[in-house]
Amino acid sequence: MKKKTRLIHGGVGRDPYTGAVSIPIYQASTFKQDGVGNFKYEYARTGNPTREALEKLIADIEGGSRGFAFGSGMAAITAVVQLFSAGDHLILTDDVYGGTFRVMTKVFNRFGVDVSFVDTTDLDKVERAILPNTKAIYIETPTNPLLKITDIQAVSKITKEQDLLLIVDNTFSTPYWQTPISLGADIVLHSATKYLGGHSDVVAGLVVAANDKLGGELHFIQNSTGGVLGPQDSWLLMRGIKTLGVRMEEIEANTRVIASFLAEHPSVEKVYYPGFEEHPGHTIHKNQAGGFGGMISFTVESEEKALDLLKKVQYFTLAESLGAVESLISIPALMTHASIPRERRLELGIEDGLVRISVGLEDVEDLLEDLGKALEQHTPNILKKPAHI
Incomplete structure (x- = not known):
């Protein structure tokens, strides 16, 4: 079966x-x-x-x-x-x-x-x-x-x-x-x-x-x-x-597009997504799983910038949880991982400006436009090297 x-x-x-x-x-x-x-x-x-x-x-x-x-x-x-x-x-x-x-x-x-x-x-x-x-x-x-x-x-x-x-x-x-x-x-x-x-x-x-x-x-x-x-x-x-199968396949397709968009955006300093060949463990995950999932984490310049981003998005709902038909957005340091002491978070790499998104089933063009408008005024001093799937 x-x-x-x-x-x-x-x-x-x-x-x-x-x-x-x-x-x-x-x-x-x-x-x-x-x-x-x-x-x-x-x-x-x-x-x-x-x-x-x-x-x-x-x-x-x-x-x-x-x-x-x-x-x-x-x-x-x-x-x-x-x-x-x-x-x-x-x-x-x-x-x-x-x-x-x-x-x-x-x-x-x-x-x-x-x-x-x-x-x-x-x-x-x-x-x-x-x-x-x-x-x-x-x-x-x-x-x-x-x-x-x-x-x-x-x-x-x-x-x-x-x-x-x-x-x-x-x-x-x-x-x-x-x-x-x-x-x-x-x-x-x-x-x-x-x-x-x-x-x-x-x-x-x-x-x-x-x-x-x-x-x-x-x-x-x-x-x-x-x-x-x-x-x-x-x-x-x-x-x-x-409906898990059809949802995961559509979410996977949306996530690949959004991850590539974020990787090339000048206001984004780093993107965490297993689908990138540069992501540590990419090959291991590819060998043990059939897809890369619907989660992306990325960093902006500061917690202030992250909070500003959350205020500006329209289709990414600020909420705890993940994995739903609607796209969600959060700041782990202030939400899902707030119970971990800050020193420990920073040691792990969970920065104050880290943003986590759970990609949903909305039209990917709407999601890209939403993120683009929210990020457009952010211009960090150092541009990062683009990553590719």
């Missing part, structure tokens, strides 16, 4: 009870039992037909054993980290999402889970960071917001040699472009609020386990802690996933 077909016909496909081609919203908290212990569904926290259909779908399109749906991306991350115990050590990508950094350094540190943030694009640094109590390596690729690329297969080789788990946040690439389990990952997670939902109308998180053992452990955590996704949001997410 090809990818676009699997997005529509994967998992349960249609309702087994009625034949409905759209899985119904089973708005029920509990279910009749035919006898004590004789039931298909027991209680909605443990299992719900609508949520189960979504969970089977994401497992199918990611190529995993079991899927799990949570009330947010952070709830999904929290459930995965709860696989570990006090005294365990995890290695995380240094340029990780601000919410992930916050929960690891402000919440899970209270429970004795130790973390090291490492440039996972450098395999030597990854190996040097492994300690006797290391249990897993957690990577984002591409990262948020600098779009750094980690070689999933290479890190998987390390984790298998060291008997560690490999966890991959696949939010930016989506399973349409990249399937980390096929590259050796043990667990894949998504902020499904983003591309999978795709319409800025649902908050959700998804996790896929590569094997039944991990699947059983994650189900125990999901049922025990209860951060499950409701049936209405599960239905919205399945509806969004059906």
Whole structure:
């Protein structure tokens, strides 16, 4: 089954009870039992037909054993980290999402889970960071917001040699472009609020386990802690996933044009986009993913210039999040990554003048005109060398 077909016909496909081609919203908290212990569904926290259909779908399109749906991306991350115990050590990508950094350094540190943030694009640094109590390596690729690329297969080789788990946040690439389990990952997670939902109308998180053992452990955590996704949001997410393929292809086409425009604009100092041959890790990403995605980050002269740009754009909506049909724009240092101390942000390369855009499905000519008008008065002292795809 090809990818676009699997997005529509994967998992349960249609309702087994009625034949409905759209899985119904089973708005029920509990279910009749035919006898004590004789039931298909027991209680909605443990299992719900609508949520189960979504969970089977994401497992199918990611190529995993079991899927799990949570009330947010952070709830999904929290459930995965709860696989570990006090005294365990995890290695995380240094340029990780601000919410992930916050929960690891402000919440899970209270429970004795130790973390090291490492440039996972450098395999030597990854190996040097492994300690006797290391249990897993957690990577984002591409990262948020600098779009750094980690070689999933290479890190998987390390984790298998060291008997560690490999966890991959696949939010930016989506399973349409990249399937980390096929590259050796043990667990894949998504902020499904983003591309999978795709319409800025649902908050959700998804996790896929590569094997039944991990699947059983994650189900125990999901049922025990209860951060499950409701049936209405599960239905919205399945509806969004059906169009993921066509959305990602159109977004990809728009993003290539906009990235090239920004790379040649005199007011833009630097562009981060994996589709550029000059982008670090371009070849690795090309080999492990089918597309370069819809995210672009770029720098202007200062935070003041960045704020001015945000005031002038019309079709790029100033908002948190990404991956929707509408184009979004943000300043990571003041928004998504504000929870990371400034010194740490600057060390990572998240400058005050860094702007992140999530390219949507608007006409690309309108998007180019919008950015062009907003940037036209910015003229930095040093012109950068144009980059090319």
